[in-house]
Amino acid sequence: MSLADCLPPTDQDLPAALAPAECRGMATRLRFRHAGERKVGLRIEVVGPSKAPAVWVAGGISAHRHVVAHARNAAAGWWQDVVGPGRALDPARLRLLSFDWLGADGELDIPIDTADQADAIACALDALGIERLHGFVGASYGGMVALQFAARHPQRVGRIAVLSAADRPHPYASAFRSLQRQIVALGQLQCAETLGLSLARQLAMLSYRTPREFAARFDAAPRIEGGRVRCAAESYLEACGDRYVARWTATAFVRLSESIDLHAVDPATVRVPTALLAVRGDWLAPPEQVEALAARLPAPVGCQVIDSMFGHDAFLKEREPVDRLLRQTLHPL
Amino acid sequence: MSLADCLPPTDQDLPAALAPAECRGMATRLRFRHAGERKVGLRIEVVGPSKAPAVWVAGGISAHRHVVAHARNAAAGWWQDVVGPGRALDPARLRLLSFDWLGADGELDIPIDTADQADAIACALDALGIERLHGFVGASYGGMVALQFAARHPQRVGRIAVLSAADRPHPYASAFRSLQRQIVALGQLQCAETLGLSLARQLAMLSYRTPREFAARFDAAPRIEGGRVRCAAESYLEACGDRYVARWTATAFVRLSESIDLHAVDPATVRVPTALLAVRGDWLAPPEQVEALAARLPAPVGCQVIDSMFGHDAFLKEREPVDRLLRQTLHPL
Numbered sequence: 001m002s003l004a005d006c007l008p009p010t011d012q013d014l015p016a017a018l019a020p021a022e023c024r025g026m027a028t029r030l031r032f033r034h035a036g037e038r039k040v041g042l043r044i045e046v047v048g049p050s051k052a053p054a055v056w057v058a059g060g061i062s063a064h065r066h067v068v069a070h071a072r073n074a075a076a077g078w079w080q081d082v083v084g085p086g087r088a089l090d091p092a093r094l095r096l097l098s099f100d101w102l103g104a105d106g107e108l109d110i111p112i113d114t115a116d117q118a119d120a121i122a123c124a125l126d127a128l129g130i131e132r133l134h135g136f137v138g139a140s141y142g143g144m145v146a147l148q149f150a151a152r153h154p155q156r157v158g159r160i161a162v163l164s165a166a167d168r169p170h171p172y173a174s175a176f177r178s179l180q181r182q183i184v185a186l187g188q189l190q191c192a193e194t195l196g197l198s199l200a201r202q203l204a205m206l207s208y209r210t211p212r213e214f215a216a217r218f219d220a221a222p223r224i225e226g227g228r229v230r231c232a233a234e235s236y237l238e239a240c241g242d243r244y245v246a247r248w249t250a251t252a253f254v255r256l257s258e259s260i261d262l263h264a265v266d267p268a269t270v271r272v273p274t275a276l277l278a279v280r281g282d283w284l285a286p287p288e289q290v291e292a293l294a295a296r297l298p299a300p301v302g303c304q305v306i307d308s309m310f311g312h313d314a315f316l317k318e319r320e321p322v323d324r325l326l327r328q329t330l331h332p333l
Numbered sequence: 334m335s336l337a338d339c340l341p342p343t344d345q346d347l348p349a350a351l352a353p354a355e356c357r358g359m360a361t362r363l364r365f366r367h368a369g370e371r372k373v374g375l376r377i378e379v380v381g382p383s384k385a386p387a388v389w390v391a392g393g394i395s396a397h398r399h400v401v402a403h404a405r406n407a408a409a410g411w412w413q414d415v416v417g418p419g420r421a422l423d424p425a426r427l428r429l430l431s432f433d434w435l436g437a438d439g440e441l442d443i444p445i446d447t448a449d450q451a452d453a454i455a456c457a458l459d460a461l462g463i464e465r466l467h468g469f470v471g472a473s474y475g476g477m478v479a480l481q482f483a484a485r486h487p488q489r490v491g492r493i494a495v496l497s498a499a500d501r502p503h504p505y506a507s508a509f510r511s512l513q514r515q516i517v518a519l520g521q522l523q524c525a526e527t528l529g530l531s532l533a534r535q536l537a538m539l540s541y542r543t544p545r546e547f548a549a550r551f552d553a554a555p556r557i558e559g560g561r562v563r564c565a566a567e568s569y570l571e572a573c574g575d576r577y578v579a580r581w582t583a584t585a586f587v588r589l590s591e592s593i594d595l596h597a598v599d600p601a602t603v604r605v606p607t608a609l610l611a612v613r614g615d616w617l618a619p620p621e622q623v624e625a626l627a628a629r630l631p632a633p634v635g636c637q638v639i640d641s642m643f644g645h646d647a648f649l650k651e652r653e654p655v656d657r658l659l660r661q662t663l664h665p666l
Contacts, residue, residue, distance in 0.1 A: 030463045034557055039452075049408070051613050062583075077486035110560075111557050111560065111562060112446060128497075141612075146532055168554065169555070170544060170547075170548065171547045171548050171550075171551040171552060171564070171565060171566060172539070172542075172543070172544035172546075172547035172548065172557055172566075172567070174551075174564035174566070175539060175551065175566035175567070175570060176536075176539055176545060177564075177572070178563070178567055178570075179532060179535055179536055179568070180556075181561075181562075182532055183516055183519070183532060185518070186519055186520060186523060186525060186528060186529060186532060187519060187523070189523045189524075189525055189528075190522075190523045190524065191522075191523070192523060193405060193406055193518060195519055195522075196519060199512060199515055199516060199519060201587075202512055203509075203512055203536070206505070206508060206509055206512070210505070211503060211504075211505035211506070211616045211619060214503075214504045215503065215505065217504075218504040218505075218507075218508065219504060221501065221597055222502065222507050222511075222594040222595060224367055224444050224459075224595075226528070227444070228444075228514075228591070229511075229591035229594050229595055230511070231507035231508055231510075231511045231594055232507070233502070233504060233505075233507070233508035234506060234508070234511055235512070237508060237511075237512070256559070258562035259511060261555040261562050261564055262557070262562055264554055283544045286544060309570075
């Protein structure tokens, strides 16, 4: 399987500093925890020198294999602000691996467990000939998968960094996601799948951010337009919804959202050294829950709690504390 | 206009302790801030001795005129836990007045301002022959209306108590309500108005409560049912949605939700002594916003911030701190 969007870049896309990269597609069979064996395609990116220590990088359910701009695809990646020269995740010093989540293509319409994602990553490592990862860095859903990977494949990873994730979903966050999925279903009833999906994504955006950020960005008073009341954040949220529905399907949204809620890992089984980061005001992975996880891990390397107006999305925005945590985890001295 | 549900109670409904009450309906014309003059019906309940000091009582957008059980309707009211013998809101010592919000009957399909509600209350007082209220107690939307009433009709009220409300909506809360209204519209588009309204109400419920409460009540892991993931809080939320759609219409929900977002009062114009209560963890009326309001009021009587796992709904649940605040406000010594 070749990846159409890993085309040879034009000269313009190729600043000299961009790291060498490899884009890989592969087909494999995987035994799903809740749905038996299935054939799946994996789409992988590998950025950095082939001899460098390998680090798996995973983000939220709407992240993907393109973590950072590289020599074969100079478009900005989803973690462009955190990965780069001189930083903890430096593609000149590490070999960064990532893939598209199982379910991201919208073709896998079954319950998907974080354990399935972890096993798919183990398959990908087999195909790449990588016996053992130096580290696994996961944020949000990716943090849940990092914990599962460490629990299920402890011999294949040296240490993990888990950002804004815990051993299980929080019951309030699960309730909120369940309503998002029901809104997608409402849109699918007749003729408005895109609208339902957009509204579900807009709700999800609220859970990724905080009242503090909205108070700072959208301070204007709501006003009446066409007989209806519109509030200041609506255009922003609509743009978020539009961008999402242009790239994702309802099935992908629902199955990956469900996957967060299916996540469950016994902290006692995570025997790999684990660094944790939590954010005050993030109610998807509340600091209390992350700290409780840290207390039950066999090999904790610390649990940092930071303040951020970006809440759950802090891992995308708070470059310095994230870099510090990753440096301590991946380059301990 | 008579009220069908103010029927003479049966003996069984009539414990001797229930306070005397009067149910009043009236028609009037009102000049709406955003929609010109309209004819409206007001449905009012008055509980307590006719000579006692009059106190207006107002709750959230889904509250109504029936605040407490009384001699003509022994069904529990929406503030049954707070109002009663020996408490600050004692119908033996005070004459408690309340009404159904403009828009609650679903027939008024126009933007409704909190200023309109305040003016409707002034009309109701005229009809009842009450020149001046001893006090006005408002929680949530009712607190917004209390502020408007004090700003627009300062000669008609001695003091106000504002619980979990501020001088304007919070931008994050406005965004969340806007999405709820768009879900109602999606339901209407899909020929599924009841389902859309139920989902919107279920989302609203999440904003009224807290992660802490959900963690305590709905701790069971999500599970797969019929190929879909269901979480522990879903049955509870569905029951909330069902109860809501049995009593309310989409128009009432949308117009009263909008009314919260249209609310704006200049604190400098609230010259009546004002006591405030806010709840840590309530992101609909965050303590910072309520404290900022207190700092700008000409006649503050204090701002109490309490802890409650019930968040925005604390005024319905935290009987003791609410009673203390109301006692200090209504019966100062």
